[in-house]
Amino acid sequence: MxxxxxxxxxxxxxxxxxxxxxxxxxxxxxxxxxxxxxxxxxxxxxxxxxxxKADRIYRVVADLKTPTETVHPSGPAWAVAPNAKDEFPEIEEFVRTTGTSILVRKGDVKFQEQNAMWADSALFKVFDFKLIKGDPRTALKEQLSIVLSKTAAKKYFANTDPIGQTVLVTGDAFPAKVTGVMKDIPENSQIKADVILSMSTLTQKFNSSLDSQWTNYGASAYLLLKPSADAERLEKKFPAFLEKRNGTEMKKIQMFPTLKLEALKDVYLRSTHGDNKTxxxxxxxxxxxxxxxxxxxxxxxxxxxxxxxxxxxxxxxxxxxxxxxxxxxxxxxxxxxxxxxxxxxxxxxxxxxxxxxxxxxxxxxxxxxxxxxxxxxxxxxxxxxxxxxxxxxxxxxxxxxxxxxxxxxxxxxxxTGNKGIALRKGLVIAQFTISIVLIISTIVVYNQMTYMRNQELGFNKERMLIIDTNGDPNKKAFQQSIASLPNVVSTATSSSVPGGGNPGAYSEVENVRGELQIANLDLYFVDFDYINQFKIKMVAGRAFSREFGTDTTQAMVLNEAAVKMFGYSSPEAAVGKRFKQWGREGKIIGVMKDFHFKGLQQPIKPLSMRIEPDNSGLVSVNLSSANLPSTIAAIESKWKTFIPNRPFSYYFLDEFFDKQYRTEERFGKLFLNFAILAIIISCLGLLGLASYSTMQRTKEIGIRKVLGASVSGIVNLLSKEFLTLVIISFVIAAPIAWYFMYKWLQDFAYHTSISVWVFGLAGLSALAIALLTVSFQAIKAAVMNPVKSLRTE
Known part of the structure; x- marks a missing residue:
C-alpha cells in the first residue's frame, strides 16, 4: 500500500x-x-x-551625575573594584580590563598591537579564556607579564615555545616575560584581545596612584559574585560604600556616581553605558x-x-x-x-x-x-x-x-466552494501584507543609511590621512619632514580625530551666572593648525594662533553644545569666560560650530579643545588627489627615517569615520537580502496560483475569445482579481510598517523622516511585481488558440 x-x-x-x-x-x-x-x-x-560562571559575573557601570548632566561611562572609577572586593564578602574576585594599543617587538618582528589590553590577575579565574601553556593563577600576577593568543604567539615565536621568553613592549622597550599562551578568544566574546598585559604593570609601574583614583573612569570592571550572593542586594549597598570611601571628594568636586551591576550576558546587546556598543x-x-x-x-x-x-x-x-x-x-x-x-x-x-x-x-x-x-x-x-x-x-x-x-x-x-477560495485569497493578502511591510522597511533603512553617509558633518574628512605615532619622541620631526612633500597640502597633530575615542575631562567653566560650573567635557588636545586643517568653522571669537603665546597654556575653545550647557544664549557671550581643566586655568577664546565628532546615532556632545603638543600623538595629513600611492610611499620613507622602531600604519579618516555605521550597514544589507527573498517567495506563490487559476478558466477564456474578447481584455480579467488582493494588502501593511520603522528610527539622534513617497513607491513596486508575475500566465492563456482551449475537456 x-x-x-x-x-x-x-x-x-x-x-x-x-x-x-x-x-x-x-x-x-x-x-x-x-x-x-x-x-x-x-x-x-x-x-x-x-x-x-557567566550567571555570577557582573559588569560594574556608573551613572555619573554632575551639576550639568549625567554621563554613562562603561566602567566605574579605577579604585572601585579593588576596594569593593575588600568591603563586600559577596565578591569572590574582580577583574578590570582596559583596551590599549601597544608596540610589541621580538627581534626584527614588530607590530603595533591594536587588539591588546591590560587585565588583572584574576582574569583567567573569572572568564573561561583557556590557557594552552602557563599557569592561569599566576600568568598575570607579576609586573611586565604578558599572555599571547595562539595566533599572536605564532606571529612572534613561529613554532618555538614562547613561555619564559621576552618581548619588548612600548616605545621604551620594556622587557615583558611571556607567562602564558591562550586559545584565541571566541568570536562571541565582548572582551577580545590577542595580547594581554598584567594590570600590575600599569597600576604599579606606570601609574602607581591608579588603584586609589576615584574620579578616573578609564577601565571596565567585572565582579565574580559568590554562588549565594544576591546582585540586587549588593547593588543597594554601593551608595553607602561610595560615601564611606569617597564622600568628601564627591561633594568637593560635585560629581556623584551611582554604581550599577549589569549581568555579563546583557552587556553586549542591552547595555546603554559607554560609546562603543556593538x-x-x-x-x-x-x-x-x-x-x-x-x-x-x-x-x-x-x-x-x-x-x-x-x-x-x-x-x-x-x-x-x-x-x-x-x-x-x-x-x-x-x-x-x-x-x-x-x-x-x-x-x-x-x-x-x-x-x-x-x-x-x-x-x-x-x-x-x-x-x-x-x-x-x-x-x-x-x-x-x-x-x-x-x-x-x-x-x-x-x-x-x-x-x-x-x-x-x-x-x-x-x-472547491467559496470557503476554499476565500481561504486562498486570505492567505495571499497575508503574504503580500508581509512583503509590502518588508519593502517599505527596506526603503526606510536604505534612506537612513544614505542620510548618515551624506549628512553634512561640519568638518573635512576627504583625503585626510591619519598616522598614529603613539607619542613617539620624534613625532614632531616626522611631521615637519612630511609637511614639505609634494601633494601634502597641510599637516596637524591631535589626541583624537572625529570618529575616534576621546577622554571626558573634569572641568569647571564660568556659566551665565558667573559661577564656575562643574562638567565632564569631551576633550581634544590639538595643535595650532588642527581647526583650520579640518575646516571647522568658528562662530564666535577666534581659533588658536601662534601670535598669542598664552594659547599654549591658558586658552580653550568650546563647541556650541558646550556653550548652551553653561546657559549662554549666544556663542559670543561665552568668549572671555574662565575655565579650569586638568590643572590648567585660563579663558575661552572662541566657540566652534557644532560638528559631528561622533556618529549620527548620538547627539553632538559638549566638546573642548586645548593646545597640548605632548599629548597629541596623531598626525593628520591633508593630501591632494594627485598620485596618492607615491605620496604615501614618500611618507613611509620619512617614517622609517625618523621612527624606525615602529611599524608604519595609517588610515583614511572618511573610512575610519564610516566604521561607526558598520553595524547599521550590515543590518541594512541583511535586511535588504531577506526582504528580496520574501518578495521572490511571494511571487513564486502568486505565479503558481495564477497558473492554477488560468488553467481552471481555460474553457471560459476560449469562449470569451470566440465571442470577440481581446487579449488585453482577457489579461485584465485574469489580473484584476490578484491586483485587488495586493491593494488590500497595501492598505493593511502601510500603517504597520510606518509604526515599526518610526520606532526603529528613534534609536538615531539624527535621522531621516518617513516620507509619503516611500509608501507610494512600495505600493507601486508591489503592484508592478504582482502584475508582472500574473501577466506572464495571463498573456500565455490569452493568446492561446480558442479551439485548443475548448477541447481541453
Missing part, C-alpha cells in the same frame, strides 16, 4: 513539474532564509555564554520577526498551492472510494504526500544553507557558524518544522476530499 502511494506521489510530481518546482523551491528558499537568520540571532544571543537587541528582535515572516510566507505558499491543486484529484478520490479505500487511508495518502514534499524541501534547505553559509558569514561580518551542523538542535527544529508544514498543508485536502461522496464526485459535480 505504502509503495503504491509513493508511486502515485512521484507520478504527480513528475506530471506537474512546474507546480512541483515552485512548491518545493519556494518552501526550501523560505526555510533556508529562516535557518540562516536564526543562526545569526542565536549567535548574537550567545555572547559570553561560553563562560561557565550589539543591538532591537536588530535581533527585528531579524527574528523577519525570519518568522519569511517562514510564514513560504508556508502560505505551500499550503495555498497544495490545497488549490488538490481539487484536481477529486475523481481519483471517488474511484479509490468506489474500490474500497477507507477515509483514513485517503487522509494518510494526502498527508503523506504533503510531508514528502516538505522533506524534499528540507534536504534542499540543508544543501542551500551549506552553500550559502560562507557568503552569509561575510555579509554578517563575523563567523556566526562554521557549518550547518554546528547547531544540530536547529537542524532538528527545521526538520520538525518541515513535517509540521506538511501536516498543515495535507490536512485540508485529506479532510475535505476524503469526505465527499463518490457518486457526486464521479458525476463531475465537485467544486
Amino acid at each position: 505504502i509503495k503504491n502511494y509513493l508511486k502515485v506521489a512521484l507520478r504527480k510530481l513528475w506530471r506537474h513539474k512546474a507546480f512541483s518546482f515552485i512548491n518545493i523551491i519556494g518552501l526550501a528558499v523560505g526555510m533556508t532564509a529562516c535557518f540562516l537568520i536564526y543562526l545569526y540571532v542565536g549567535f548574537e544571543l550567545s555572547y559570553d555564554a561560553f563562560n561557565t 550589539g543591538n537587541i532591537v536588530n535581533v528582535y527585528i531579524f527574528s520577526i523577519v525570519a518568522v515572516f519569511i517562514m510564514l510566507i513560504a508556508c502560505i505558499n505551500f499550503i495555498n498551492l497544495t490545497t488549490a491543486r488538490s481539487a484536481e484529484r477529486a475523481k481519483e478520490v471517488g474511484i479509490r472510494k468506489v474500490v474500497g479505500a477507507a477515509k483514513t487511508q485517503l487522509s494518510g495518502q494526502f498527508i503523506g504526500e504533503s510531508i514528502m514534499l516538505c522533506l524534499i524541501a528540507f534536504v534542499i534547505t540543508v544543501l542551500l544553507s551549506a552553500i550559502l553559509l560562507p557568503s552569509f558569514n561575510t555579509l554578517a561580518g563575523k563567523t556566526i557558524s562554521t557549518g550547518v551542523f554546528a547547531r544540530p538542535l536547529l537542524i532538528l527544529g527545521l526538520f520538525l518544522a518541515a513535517i509540521g508544514i506538511g501536516l498543515l498543508a495535507g490536512i485540508y485536502p485529506a479532510l475535505v476530499l476524503s469526505s465527499f461522496k463518490p457518486v457526486v464526485v464521479l458525476k463531475g459535480r465537485f467544486a
